[in-house]
Amino acid sequence: MLSNLLYTNIVCIYKFNIEGNYHMNTHLLEPLTRWLEIDLDLLSHNIDEVKKLISPDTKIMAVVKDNAYGHGDIVIANEMESLGIDFFAVSHIDEAIRMRKNGVKSDILILSYTSPYYFQLLSKYNLTQSLISLEYAKKIDNFCNINRCHINTHVKIDTGMHRLGLCYDGTPNTIKPILEIYHLSHLNITGTYTHFAVADSLNPDDIAYTKKQFELFQKLITILREKNIHTGILHSQNTPATLHFPDFKCDYIRAGTLLLGMPYGDIAQSPQAKNFKPILSLKARISIVKMLPANAKVSYGLNYTTSKAEKIAVVAIGYGDGFPRYLSNRQLKVIVNGHLAEIIGNICMDQLIINVTSIENIEEGDIVTLIGSDNGYTISLDYIAQMMNTLNNEIVNHINPRVPRVYIRGNDSFIKFSIF
Incomplete structure (x- = not known):
């Protein structure tokens, strides 16, 4: 009985605090x-440090997947919104819906596969879905056509990670399915992005590989825009790339562990990484x-x-x-x-x-x-x-x-x- 009362009291304290703080x-x-x-002042500090690395017209997309890497996605996301973050990224639709139900108003990008069974929820909760292949994009396009609904999407370009996304290696054959996606009439494409495989490494070959990935991404975007295709916002830099390649110019950077003070890989030993707590x-x-x-x-x-x-x-x-x-x-x-x-x-x-x-x-x-x-x-x-x-x-x-x-x-x- 005592333990139940104790648990109830703590839960009530937390629910009260969703609306405001209380003296410790x-x-x-x-x-x-x-x-x-979890020190929220240090979270604010880390956000400020990221802003020092990027240009004034580049914004932060905060990756809060897996419960904000164990830190608690709801509190962290709400805090980040109060600090000016206006875009989040998660892995799965259940993470995104939980955030919506707990007051997160900003855009939320789902980085991984969402089952067609849940396409209706993408529309209901105003979520942005990654397009990971032409076949998958056609399924969403068809769903939107039949149900007369609206789903925001970002096109994922595989420039060398060779995981999710449409492969692009600079050849005409690989651009054809990408062009087809942008011409699907019922998709609302609001962004285009890629992901780096070895941006955390200081090995010269890995540095060259990351630069090649970004060059391919830039080449593709140039081709698309020359064809008057609207690519939406662009993003490519993850946590290590934000530290190592701040000159890779995009509309957003995707930072997760960096905001939490956890840079990783070789680049974590760099002078700029030491500013993150x-x-x-x-x-x-x-x-x-x-x-x-x-x-x-x-x-x-x-x-x-x-x-x-x-x-x-x-x-x-x-x-x-x-x-x-x-x-x-x-x-x-x-x-x-x-x-x-x-x-x-x-x-x-x-x-x-x-x-x-x-x-x-x-x-x-x-x-x-x-x-x-x-x-x-x-x-x-x-x-x-x-x-x-x-x-x-x-x-x-x-x-x-x-x-x-x-x-x-x-x-x-x-x-x-x-x-x-």
Whole structure:
């Protein structure tokens, strides 16, 4: 009964905050055992930094797919709208409809395939669908003709990613199906775009490949416009291309992880990338502290044995929350009470264990920072991603929706809770 009331109170707090902020009461965090802390001031900072990279007449299309890379798409999108973002991109129609139902008014581009079963919803919710092939474009055109409805579309051009889109390699044969799309009479084409395969790489061959992709895109647009074809808005640069190739002139750039302070790949080490700040921290509480004798074995698999009497703390987070089990027994440290403590033993689904022998005055309820900074120490998302040989956004994408998102704005003066 108590837990139900507690959950209800937190949900009510969040619903209230959709309409406005409230002054932070730190005791509202006390019920939470693990949470993502998201700094909306840093989001604003990152948007400003993107604007410094692009020309004044280029705009930002914010990619908020996969729940805004785990940050919470509704709160993030609403915040971005208030900061002047007027176009969003998602992967799937369910993401777009959820945003519409939660107050997002700006244009929303669906980057992936939408089943013909849902074409009617594209029209109903005023969504923009990517045209990924001539055959697919004909299906939408036919649907609009039969149902006398209106669907906005962007033509996806494959200049070398070789995934979705109509292939264009500069030859007359590849331009024919593209021209046919623009002449379908019931399509409302409002944009044209391409996507880069290796824009994050500083390898000379990869740099040349990206430049070739953009040259092909420019060549195609020139041909289309010479034929008096309206291409709509143009966009090509993703997060790494925005950093690495800011001179690729289009109407919009498509930034996702960059706005969240998570540039990736080789380009993440560039000077311009250093101006972007991660807006996310992952925190959890200690649930119990105990002393173990020497030669005590710890956690599933008994992979850690105390070498002497050691003090351990159990932290209320695990791989079920999205903190990877792969990080077990890799000498990864977390921050607790201003000190570093090593994760020991196997990470469990809902718990992990840290060695706190050298830390005094540690007790139940103390906050542990697993990703983020405290007291001069930083456990970076990039560091964890490197340990796992993956991208930083894969780590946050896997943080379970059961982990509450706590949104902070204004020198910790205001917070928002988002319980999914």
